[in-house]
Amino acid sequence: MTSRLAGLALALAVALGAVAPASAQDGKVHLLWLGQSAFRLTTPGGKNIMIDPWILGNPKTPAEWKNLDKLGKIDLVLVSHGHMDHVGDAAAIVKQNHIQMWGPAGLADTFVELGILTPEEAPRMSKGGTIAPLGPGIAISQVHADHSSEFVWVNPETKKREVHVGGEPVGFIIKLENGFTIYDLGDTTVFSDMKLIADYYKPDLILIPIGGHFVMDPKEAALATRMIHPKYAIPVHYGTIPQLAGTPAEYKAALGKTKTKVIVMTPGETQTF
Secondary structure (H helix, E strand, O other), X not given: OHHXXXXXXXXXXXXXXXXXXXXXXXXXXXXXXXXXOOEEEEOOOOOEEEEOOOOOOOOOOOHHHOOHHHHOOOOEEEOXXXXXXXXXXXXXXXXXXXXXXXXXXXXXXXXXXXXXOOOOOOOOOOOOOEEOOOOOOOEEEEEEOOOOOOEEEEOOOXXXXXXXXXXXXXXXXXXXXXXXXEEEOOOXXXXXXXXXXXXXXXXXXXXXXXXXXXXXXXXXHHHHHHHHOOOEEEEEOOOOOXXXXXXXXXHHHHHOOOOOEEOOOOOOOEEEO
């Protein structure tokens, strides 16, 4: 009987391990990419931050991740702007985990006005602001992004499609407990103040869109990378729809010889720093 219980306990532990992040307070940074711009960031202290969590409707998210429970306990959601391929499942994750979503102030206002989230669940902030909602060891700042930010919503009463204010699009600077700093550019084209952002925040890693059409193409992304000069770059926001035709190979070719290590991820893969 004892061996049977031990076997059941082992099976349960394995099952839970498949759901929960494999990173609890190991002092490292873990980034799980789920396609497009969706990441689960696990901090060195074991906090889990969802970034632009378009998961259930994302054609690049692997089937085994098409279940929000699989994400494990999430501590915070960041949304860079109002487009559905970034808002995605943010509200569901917030409700499920009893946490907050931080994004552009105008997007928070719209979510509250439409009854999607409460003011406590969707507090307001803007570019230039820095917050520490997970404690003093993690600082999150909003910076400029050059894009649009409409929020398209199907009214559950009228069943009609409505377009609402999504606030101004933003990028995020995420400084973690060990000082490792991530610059999530959001959706953007290249702009000269990327150099100012880099000089001020000194990011170690950038999450950079390369698909083109709605965001930077590989050549523009290479120019942005040279201005920011990070240690690492992960290309994102490509390949989900035909218009996002830019590829990591084109980005690396445009970047040429560089000290920046380009990390090409596969949806469902985790990178550790």
